Amino acid sequence: MKIATMLAAGALALAACSSSTSGTTTTSPAPAGSASAKSDVKVGLAYDIGGRGDQSFNDAAARGLDQAKTELGVEVKELEATAGETDAQKEERLTTLAEAGYSPIIAVGFAYATSLGAVAPKFPKTTFAIVDDASLSEKNPNVTSLVFAENQGSYLVGAIAAQASKTGNIGFIGGVNVPLIQKFQAGFEAGAKSVNPNIKIQAKYLTEPPDFSGFGDPQKGQVAADGMYQAGADVVYHAAGGSGGGVFKAAVAANKLAIGVDSDQYLTAPADQKPVILTSMLKRVDVAVYDMVKSSVDKAPLTGVQTFDLAKDGVGFSTSNDAVTPYTAKADELKAQIISGAITVPDKM
Amino acid sequence: MIGRFSIRGVALSVAAPLLAIVFALTVTSLVLLATGNAPLGAFSTMLAQLEKPRIQVNILNSATTYYLSAIAVAIGFRMKLFNIGVDGQYRLAAMLAAAVGGAIALPPVFHVATIILVAMFVGALWAGIAAVLKVTRGISEVISTIMLNFIATGIVAYLLAPGRLAVEITGSNNIGTKVIPESGRVPGLPIIPGTPNLVFGMIIMAIIVGVGYWFVINRTRFGFDLRATGASETAAVASGVNVKKMIIVTMLLSGAVAGLVGMPQLLGDSYTYGLDFPTGLGFTGIAIALLGRNNPIGIAFGALLWSFLDNTSNSLEFDNVPKQTVLIMQGVIVLSVVIAYELVRRYRIRMVASDVGRQLDAELVTTAAQGGSA
Structure with missing residues (x-):
């Protein structure tokens, strides 16, 4: 759910400020000259209630998306949830993105688990990812779980x-x-x-x-x-x-x-x-989102349950x-x- | 003269909602223009969504839920009882009914009936608390039902924990009640061609509730007493209506219908009450009851309109128009409907007064003439 994050400012600085001194980092530095790179990957992001600008969980995802947009040149489409909506409406949102050719489609928040479980099998060629849920990847090979320790x-x-x-x-x-x-x-x-x-x-x-x-x-x-x-x-x-x-x-x-x-x-x-x-x-929800997009651009999307833990610097302290x-x-x-x-x-x- | 007046009356009652919608569209257009979006483009995007079978199913399904919620609110409104607690009533009811439904094993029809009865009972019970407080202690139901919403939230949160009524879902951060088995589900209706998605079977229940509401309010002694009490409590007391009893029964009925609000979603789609169960439907119901003027047909239109707006807002966002536009539209529609009807009501009172005045004048003239000739 929406755990606090702050403004987009200093997103890149953050990566450097992470407390870790050792261990492999999952944020691959952008290859030289990639700032002007153009990719034909279209990324769809479905936010939970609050959407971009909630100064919280959704904003962290947005920050990762922004980074991917500037560094990888991907096209993005962001949609957000309405308070009190049903799973059917979430399904509709994910389906709209899938039909429009977006892949990967990243659902932000465990509230999307049920709806993504219904949509993913209908679009086997589309890559989906869900933040904070690990219940789907086993049954759906095209769903990547992005979870944190x-x-x-x-x-x-x-x-x-x-x-x-x-x-x-x-x-x-x-x-x-x-x-x-x-x-x-x-x-x-x-x-x-x-x-x-x-x-x-x-x-x-x-x-x-x-x-x-x-x-x-x-x-x-x-x-x-x-x-x-x-x-x-x-x-x-x-x-x-x-x-x-x-x-x-x-x-x-x-x-x-x-x-x-x-x-x-x-x-x-x-x-x-x-x-x-x-x-x-x-x-680091931003890292997870960025990595997901990056792997899709590299034509080798992350699969299965991706746990962002201490070893991966997916969590830590500042x-x-x-x-x-x-x-x-x-x-x-x-x-x-x-x-x-x-x-x-x-x-x- | 009577005939002319009622034609004018019908024209007025149709004009009010139409004017309100036109006004709402104008305000929304201005907002869209001010934010640099093309109003016509936005509206046509939303209308174009209507062609999609999937959207049609979603509109009908959401409207079913909204309709039940609005009827629950309207039952109270007809007696000037403001049941703000439909929200808490349906959530508590849906959660407990889901827990019972998941825990028991019964043959198909009985299973569904049990779940629905539990939901209605819980909803009625929760609303009944507010009714008892009102008749014994004179506590305004507005306050008590709002408070009861919070208490319902607390109870649901307490019970919806592993080891109580909830079970954990492996790998998920969601928790929910035990999933209701096949026998406790209401199958969907394949009435919209071109999509595998089904319309909630509970739409039939919503129609039955709508007809029942109309019948009870307009064609029974109880309904007459209810309307009389709503129109004038003192007059109702004078004519022998037991107002306290009316308050209790009306709140129980309103609560029982509120208990049904979560059923289409629970029995037709979710089969479990989890953290992602839709919330806030009770408040949507208040808006739609206002929009539909407590009339079963009006509420149906209101529910469909509301549902259309909700279910097409995604398409706006896809065109980079903020979906909050829809919230503005909904808010303005409700406000302008309320204002339009109030204006029409005052206009009518003036019309009736002047009609009566003219009639009296005419009668006086006649009487005077007769008196003169006698």
Whole structure:
């Protein structure tokens, strides 16, 4: 779903800012001279509710698409969902794109799973991809699943939060209480406990499904974070999309720390909020979208379940705020252990 | 004179919605022009969609759902009861009915009937809470039904968790109730040629509900009492209507129909209540009930118009026209319909008053003349 991401500005810079120092990167650098390249690939992107400009999950996908457009010269078509629509209407959207010859067609969000499951078999020659869902690729060879190990990235920021906390009390704010966000929470709590087994963790979800406003309501984020800081927390991690802005405001007011999500929110926050954004858990939806398009341009589309995890730098944490430096050694150590398999991060509460 | 008046009346009632739509088109055109898009191009793009069989099926299917929702709202409206809670009622009903449907095994027809009855019961029960609060404590149903929407959201969220009523779907971030087996599904109707997509079988249920609504409201003692209470509560009380009982029964009926709102989607397409189950249909119903003036035929047109706009908005986006244009169009249509009818209503009252005045004058003259000759 819509986990926070920020503005398109600095999309390229982000790739360089990713905390990782080792490991293979999935973002292949654009070959020289490709900026003026022209490709006959037509990319269709079907957004979830909110679409481009939601300052969140959809925007991350849009950023990957923009990068593909400028670097690979692909033609793009973007369509977005309407609140309250049915699977039939989602099917119609995907079918329209498929009939118009778009391939790959990337569906952004697990809400497309049912409709894509119905459409994909009707267009066996079209390449489809879906973000945040792994239930389709097995039955449909033309559907690529783009999924993320959010729990791994959250584990690392959990370890950072536990180290940075002086009160031994930290907080987790989820946008909407759905399994996907619970995965963030599970990783975060496990990571924090790996550093300090006695740490107190406050957890709160802003809304319950089907009310998805928790991903776009800064006011709710601010109230929830405020409550946590008053109850003794000194670091709060949010996985609440657009509501995260409120969490940062509360952190400024309380003079405590916060952790961002999806994009490096330090880079896009207003100047007064920068110092309190200790780090951000990176979920590179943009990388996934770009890689998908790139592989199609290269005539070898990604297939099956593509998991963007720590090993692939599909998730991670940002280091653009110097304040995080004292804690990164431990986090990098844990990262190596997760990649080697020495640590298995839980993915549900 | 009476005949002339009713022809004028019919003309007026047709003129109102037409004027409203023309007005809405004008406003939308201005918005499109202001945003640098060609209005005619946008409208013809949408109209061209009507030729596609797939779109036709989608329009009928969405309209079925909208229709049920609008009827649920209209039942309350006829008695000046604002059931804003149709949204919560149908979601809670659909979720519990889906859970029951997935958990039991029954022969085909009974299975479907059980699911539908559970949905109607849950919807009625949820609306009934607001009714009881109103008759015992005088709490406005507007407030209580809105609150109950939130509570329904909370209950659904609590129950829709693995280990409670939901099952996990491997590899998916979605969760839903156990899938309803074949025996609990309503088969689709292949009435639109040229596409494998089927029209919801529940469209028949929607038609039955529409006819039932018309019959109960216009042809029964209960319907008369309901309309009387809506027109003037004090007058209704004076004529022996038990208003408290009317409130309870009306809300229960409205809730029971609200319980049906999720059924076409559940029994005809989803077969499970998951995170992607359509939301907000209760509010669409309010708009369409206003649009259709609580009239079963008017609501049918309103539902089809709304559904047409919703299902063709994708095509706008494909032509790089913002699909939010459709939201503006829908909003303006509802507003202008409400305003147009209010204007027509006032005009009518003035007409009736002047007609009556003229008649009285004429009678006075006659009486005076007769008196003079006596």
